[in-house]
Amino acid sequence: MSELVRSVMLDDISKEEFQNRDSELIEMLRTIWGGRFYILLTVLLCVGGTIYYVYSLQEWWTSKAVITSPSFEQNSKMYKDISMISKSLDAKYDNAISTIISKKALMNIFVEQFNxxxxxxxxxxxxKGLLSFSQETLTRKEIAAWASRINVEEVKIENVKRYQLTFQATTSELSEQLLSKYINFISELTINLVNNDILTLVSMNRDVIKNQIEILNIRAEALANKAKEQTKNALYMADYARITNPLENVKSNDFPFELGTQALKAKEDILSKINDLSYYQPELKVLHAKLNWLENFKSNNELFLFDYIKNPSKPFYRDKPNRLLFILVSLIVSLIIGISIAYIVKVLKQEES
Incomplete structure (x- = not known):
């Protein structure tokens, strides 16, 4: 019996709470309707002010490009030119140049220069003209602000390392134009840097070969003078001993007088006509050939530092401001403020009455 009474009492309490909630909801709606003028005025002022504000803000757009390592075919001419002189290079210079012109190295150098x-x-x-700067000299703050809008980011597509290049500007067209210009600017700078490094290494190797040639020339000249002096002394000895024809079973170490005056005179004549020092140092011919290859080597300006996965393009959506978000937030906040004003006005009227 007590459980039945308790159940009836709970039903009565629930009905009473439901009625109270209905009455509170009706009262709230009446308050809102009564203060609709204040709410509408608040919404119009806030949303209107927000629309004016967001449309006066500077727009920012970001153009993007994605790059990867260049293919072997793109730089085939450069690799062919390097292979032509590789046999003329010492191992350390050849390895250094090979490291510089590898596909990954070329792109990494470009990325470093880009950043x-x-x-x-x-x-x-x-x-300055494109960026709409009126003053001649830019402040460090202005330069830093624009520099922060030029970025490179490593991305992985199908587990392959690639780089995304971005440039943020005030219009869609300007962002694409500036990104393309900056990529070309960095490409030209990097190509010059790579070519200068290669030419520096080639020049260093060329200087090494020149030093080797100079040393061998000194040695060859010494050998030539020694051969002439030995022949001259041997001729004197043979003439003094009246040896005209070669002697059999006689061999001297320093002065071959046993050849006889006729052979020694012929030898002296031949030695006086030899001007090619490679006769005494055959290695000179090899070194001169290497030097000739290196001196005729020219840098290649048709160098591909990267390959495009995605070319620079005009962005379809701006980065900021997010006008819709601003307006939605403003609408919600203005409704809250308007309803609050409506309640305050109601309370004040009740106190006056």
């Missing part, structure tokens, strides 16, 4: 603040600084100062 260099000094290069960004130089590029920004050269683009």
């Amino acid at each position: 260099s603040f000094n290069n960004k600084n130089e590029f920004i100062n050269n683009q």
